[in-house]
C-alpha cells in the first residue's frame with residue numbers, strides 16, 4: 620500500500636491526491652498552530668487544554684502544551700508530534716475526521732494516496748494521518 624506525504628502542488632501520475640493542511644476545507648488540518656505561521660483560535664485553545672489534561676501524555680508533552688498556551692502557538696515539530704493525540708481523540712467517535720481517514724483508507728486499498736500539506740520537508744502532522752490510514756486500511760477487505 621502506497622501512502623505518501625508531500626507538499627501542496629506536488630504532482631503524481633497515479634492515485635488520489637488529498638490536501639490535509641489547514642484551511643481549504645480539509646477537516647484533517649492540524650488545529651494546533653505553529654508560532655508565527657498560523658493564528659491561535661478557540662479551537663486551538665480547546666485542543667491545547669485537552670492536551671494539558673490528557674492523562675496519557677508524557678510530562679514533556681504536557682509541558683509543551685502548557686508553553687503553547689502562554690505563547691499562543693507551538694514549535695513546528697511539537698505541533699506535528701502532538702497532533703497524534705488530537706487525531707486519536709477525533710477518531711474515537713464518528714467525526715468528520717474519522718470519516719475522512721476511513722474514506723482515504725478505502726482509497727488506499729485501490730491505489731496510491733498522496734497526502735499534501737505545507738510543512739514538508741519540515742515535520743508534518745500528515746505523518747500521523749498516514750499511519751492512521753494504514754491502520755484502518757489493514758482492517759478493510761482488499762479489492763479482488
Ligand SMILES: [Zn+2]
Nearest residue numbers: 736738743744
Ligand atoms: Zn503539515
